Amino acid sequence: MAEYYKVDSRKITLREYWNILPSWKSLVPWVAKWLNIRVPFGSGFRLPDTVRELEVAESEFSPYARSKLQPLLDECLQLGFHSPRFYSFETIRRDARTSFIALLHRSGEFTLRLMHTRATMANPPVETQLVVLLSELNDGTFFFTSDQKPKFLTGPGIMANRLVGAGPARLLESHQKKLAALMLRNPPKPVHSAEALDQVWDRYEKASQDFSVRRGLYVQMSPTEVEGEQKKLETAQTMTASGLEHADVLVELNQLQNKKGGWGNAILIFVVSMVLFIGVGSQRRSWKYALMLVPILFVHELGHYVAMRAFDYRNLRMFFLPFFGAAVSGRHYNVAGWKKVIVSMMGPAPGILLGAVIGGIGLVSHQALLIQTALVMLILNGINLLPVLPLDGGWIVHALFFCRHPLFDATFRVMAVVALVVGGMYSGDKVLMYLGIFMLFGVPAAYRIARTTDALRKRGVPLASPDDQTIPTETAQAIIAEVKKSLPKMATNKMLAQRALQIFETLNARPPGWLATIGLLFAYVTSLGMAAVFAAVFIVGQRGGFRGGLVDAANQPKRTLVCGTSSSCRGSQASADSETPPITIIANFSKRGDATKWFQMLTNRLPSSGSLRTxxxxxxxxxxxxxxxVRKQWFDELRRHTKEVFVDSTNYPAILSVSCLLIDETRAKELESELNEYFYNDSTRSLIPPWLPDDRRTAE
Known part of the structure; x- marks a missing residue:
């Protein structure tokens, strides 16, 4: 039984991707590789036992390939090559064909192949021509000279000599020259017959193929996979016979539309992504904070999920995204614009309402944890409503206003990129910067989608999907024809099908009327305002009421600090990186002498894990x-000596503003630069300032 293989894109190196596609786009499949995502790489192929299985009569050789190779063949016949033999090789779905001519040389020291490959799975079809001279050396190794740069790694025992773009005469001269140097210690095996020609190439192909199989680049296909590819071929042939255009793309389109995932896989993705999210979050913040985020994000995404289910979305999936949050994905091709707005609103809006209720209960019952949970819910959902892509608020504003014209769409996306990059720079959060840069690469594609959608709307193509999950054939053909005009070169049939689905969904998602737009905009602004108002209420309320908070804000103490007068003392077991979140009790005295006095009195009573500083x-x-x-004991102790005592902790952070007077502007700028480097480092570092020489943290 014949064995069929496919290329596993996860085994391709970045260098190989660059050889195939020398542009920044080669990074896309390379990133997918590290995410363990397979990128389609052709339809699979059969590895013949011998090249003789591929031989065809000269009359059956592809006329198109013959026309491309004939000038090279004529030149090679004049260079001493003779006895041409013809071969043809196709992938399972016949979306790539390699036609080649093999020749002997009168010297018997090497053979020649002239190869032409035409891949129709891309738009437009990709064609390559290759000239390669091959010698098998006496020790069983191989030496070849080619006019093409490498694509994949060369296996062991194979020496390559590449002269990119060189003609047959120059290739022959270079091959003979290098072969003469090798001949002194490792002469080539003579090849004078057609049978010997096939045998040399069989051994070379086996060495190359075995290397690709060993490294995992070539993976054997299961019978089910082979049968599926053969059915796609039959379907495409039937479509073509019935007069349908773009049959290969329609086959890919049908596969995407009929793709279904099981609940087992969905649950696995949800659980694994949640574990990764908690693990990454605990490294950036704390276990407590990461665990708090999980139910908050779950409620947020559950709102999206319920709305999408109500609007008959299919293939719904919920998953967590480390560094970002969580997401829900689904499919529906007949979703009106107002429904998209509601789907986006149903994530943050319930979270804001629930946060307001939880925060109110926390204020009444004096439960700090409830207030903190409510604040996180309000702040996260409020931020999510900001009108910046890819946040929910960005998609709401996009569906209401910016989707109405391609230029509006592109401008809004560029504004989002700028906001993310600038926000990342000023906050020190590099994840935001990387997200903005990633979105920047997608702006041209988004503009092409918007422009194509606008053109199809003006043409009045039929839109309605009969079952909300498939595209009518007439509409699909019109979209594919338009997509082929707008997509860049090297677009595969699967890419065309994916773009067609995106455009069909965008075509149906017409923006709401102006009356509906005003109503939805009011709901959006109200939700955003509620998040801000309730967050402010709980922040002020948890600090002892509004009046007290306003009085404290208006009467913040201002004190003079003399350099070099600060004293510190650390307990024997004090650690800057303790697993227990620390709190700092701050006591303000009327004069510095009192602070120094109580520092000296409390030093001997300091707990072993505590630290004291004036x-x-x-x-x-x-x-x-x-x-x-223990904490209350020390708070009460200090409260007996001064009325101004408060606590700084992760739940109730204190704010300190320091103003410095320096002797000149130059030194002031130097200090500003040094402080900026310290305070605006990224969140993964823990810097030790020079004014804390007794800090005991190490690089480990």
């Missing part, structure tokens, strides 16, 4: 002891 007129006591009793 800062101007203030005393800062940092504790990592577990349990509220």
């Amino acid at each position: 800062f101007g007129d203030s005393l800062l006591l940092t504790l990592t002891e577990r349990g509220d009793a």
